[in-house]
Amino acid sequence: MNDTTATSKTAKAKEVTVAKAKGRPMLTWVGKKPLARIKAFPAQEIERFQAAGAESATLQTADWSDWPKDLPQGGLLYHGDNKDVLAHLLANGFRGKVKLIYIDPPFDSGADYVRKVQLRGAKGTVKIDGEEYTLGEQVQYSDIWANDNYLQFMYERLLMLRELLADSGSIFLHCDSSKGHLLRCLLDEVFGQDKNFRNEIIWSYRRWPSNSQNFQQMHDSIFWYSKSNDNSHAFHKTYEDASESYMKRFGGKTQILDEETGTRKITSEDETKGMPTRDVWELSIIAGFKGERTGYPTQKPIELLERIISCCSNPGDLILDCFIGSGTTAEAAQKLGRRWVGCDINKGAIQTTAKRLQACMQEQRRQAKRPAQGELVEAEEPVLGPCQLDFSTHRVNDYDLQIQHNEAVALACEHLGITRTRTDAFFDGTQGGRLVKIVPFNHPLTPMDLESVQTELKNRPQEERDVLVVCLGWQHDARAWVEQYNARRPINKLHVTELRSDRKVGGFIRHEPLSAQVKIEHKNDKLVITIEDVLSPTIVQRLNLEQGVFRAQITDWRAVVDCILIDTQHDGKVFNVTLSDVPARKQDLVAGRYELSAPPAGSTVAVKIIDMLGEELVVMNQS
Ligand SMILES: C[S@@+](CC[C@H](N)C(=O)[O-])C[C@H]1O[C@@H](n2cnc3c(N)ncnc32)[C@H](O)[C@@H]1O
Incomplete structure (x- = not known):
């Protein structure tokens, strides 16, 4: 199968083909459609991280010969909708290259997932009457779907994932009882139901x-399918202790099936390694143990991913998770000497994963003097050498505005007294006697948005209510459209609330950006960077909202800063991280003063400050 590709990786959109599902039975839903061709957009590299001291040229010992030559050799982290990212990967040399896919998609749980956000510092650094400040909860992603949309969403991703998977590859889909039965049907249809299905x-x-x-x-439940049905997939058998009742019954003897002859034989347990590991895994607790928790909602334990990756892939293999969340899959792959690609639509997830992988690589760098990939390192506990000690983040399309959408919608609903409707696939809620449609905040209201409301109302002949359209900005011809529409319709009148300018509720979203005072100086052969102050009006506003009558006071600016990244020779495009200051514990603060070797004269020094809500500011200075 070929892709129609343009020559340059970044310049133009390309089109990739996606094969039809091959299996049966087939589940159907309203609006089910295959994905024959899909546009693949270019990606921009945003940041590059390297574990301090890792001279990548001499340290990269993994076999990268199959790696697309336009991309940096190392972990790849994509920020964007995975439909766009998977199409981008298909168009850029990853078709058939992925050995293991693990996905933990939204479960259609009807919930908005929130991350608890706190300021940094010991209790009391920033306080009101001795109380620690929290910044409340930040909506990370929304998991509210109408049934048909969810199935189409998953179907499209599974079809593309199959194209990325190597013939000897495996896919693991993590789900729960809310949609597990339907997802199983989709997997049967896309991957085949007989020998390709390995385990639930x-x-x-x-x-x-x-x-x-x-x-x-x-x-x-985690459904495991292999792409081929010829047993070419990786599987490293593991064993566990026999259960107590089994031991009682068979008196310490283990009965195992001889796979070649199909007969059963009893051996003394000493002679065997135990019972082959069952498909029921009792391990860890729901979000992983305390030390590994990132605060990201729905985080899965690393032990779970380590088991999947170590049993069902080989060192050096490429592992993909396109719903990466807090980065558990990437960290497990990194620790087990595999290569990895991750993706998430949510910027908070990308930042959490980036932080986690930096810490992991830094630790690996400290522990081992770079053994060959896959080689056992001499340590108290043997560990596999890492494939890479660097990674880069990329963006497919621009999602900076999109990520604010879920949070902005929640705040807008609260502000306007809108009752959210979870069951309506089109309207977002009601306000008084009116239906409410919230137009995504990444674009101003356009006639096309209004036409979609009109079409929806046409399909609901019994609906007599007026509609409130909530938006951020107007396109110039949208006002005239509304006036003409209302003049023609006796019922279903449209009312528009524009959140910045509306006379009654306007001024709702007024964004004052993060600001900072940063000194960048040359002292002898050193570059000295001193951050003197950071001001986050959004955090102050949030604190005031949370704390009610008390006014928030932040006495140490470092409490609002999550991390600092420095690029001493910024090329104006990619942020190459020369130094990163990411305190591991919430009570620790960033240093704020950094001494580095001076870069060549004329270099641009860039300092990136990321606050506790994920807002970024880059300060630059030519040295
Ligand atoms: C259940 S969480 C994954 C948690 C992850 N396994 C972990 O251990 O942290 C699902 C993730 O999918 C992301 N997501 C939802 N829709 C997406 C989309 N269209 N493209 C990419 N990521 C998406 C969400 O932002 C969320 O981080």
Whole structure:
């Protein structure tokens, strides 16, 4: 299968082909359509991280000969909708190259997932009457779908993932009982239902008891399919202890099936390695153990990913997770000597993953003097040497505005007194007697948005309510469209609330950006960077909202800063991280003063400051 590709990687959009699903049975839904051709957009590299001291040229010992030559050799982290990112990967040399895919997509749970955001510093650094400040909760992503949209969303991703998978590759799809039965049908259709289906793994976790009127929900399902049905996929068999009841019954003897002859034989347990690991995995707790938690909602334990990756791939293999969240898959792959590609639509996820991988690579750098990839390192516990000690982040399309959308919608609803409707596939809620449509905040209201409301109303002949359209900005011809429409319609009148300028509720979104005072100086052969102050009006506003009558006071600017990145020779395009200051614990603060070797005269020094809400500021100075 060929892609129609343009020669330059970054210049133009390309078109990639996606094969039809091959299997049966087939689930159907309203609006089901295959994905024959899809546009692939170019990506821009945003940041490059390298573990301090890792001279990549001499340290890269993995076999990168199959790697697309336009891309940096190392971990790849993409910020964007995975439909765009997967198309981009297909168009840029990754077709058939991925050995293992793990995905943990939204579960269609009807929930908005939130991350608890806190200021940095020991208790009391920033306080009101001795209380620690929190910044409340930040909506990370929204998991509210109408059934058909969810199925089409997953179907499209699975079709593309199949194209990326190597013939000897495997895919693991993590889900729960809310959509598991439907996803299983989709997987059967896309990957084939007989020999390609390998296991339904039950991950049985521990969690706090709840008060619900049913049995406590304590498991997720992970469906494992191999792309081919010829057993060419990687599988490293592992063993576990036999259960107590088994031991009692068979008195310490283990009965195992001889796969060649199909007969059973009993051996003493000493002679065997135990029982082959079952497909019920009782491990960890729901969000992983305390030390590994990032605060990202729905984070999965690293132990779970380590088991999947170590059993079902080989050192050096390429692992892909296009719903990367907090970066668990990437960290497990990194620790186990595999290469990895991750993607998420949410900027908070990209920042969390980047932070986590930097810390992991830094630790690997400290622990080992770069053994060959896949080679065992001499250490107390043998570990596999890493494939890479650097990674880069990329963006497919521009999602900076998009990521604010979920949060902005939640705030707008609260501000305007809109009751959210979870079950309506088109309208977002109601306000008084009116239906409400919220137009995505990444573009101003256009006649096309208004036409979609008109079409929806036409399909609902019984609907008599007026519609409130909430938007951020107007396109010039949208006002005239609304006036003409309202003049023609006796019912279903359209009312528009523009969130910046509306007379009653306007001024709702007024963004004052992050600002900072940064001194960049040359002292002898050193470059000295001193951050003197950082001001985040958004954080102050948030604190005031959270704390009610008390006014927030931040006495140490470092409490609002999550991390500092420095590029001493900025080329104006990619942020090459020369130094990163990312304190591992929430109570630790960034240093604020940095001494580095002076770059050649004329270099541009860039300092990136990321605050606790993920807002970024880059300060530059020519040395
Ligand atoms: C259940 S979480 C994954 C958690 C992850 N396994 C971990 O251990 O942290 C699902 C992730 O999918 C992301 N997501 C949802 N829709 C997406 C899309 N269209 N493209 C890329 N990522 C998406 C969400 O932002 C969220 O981070």
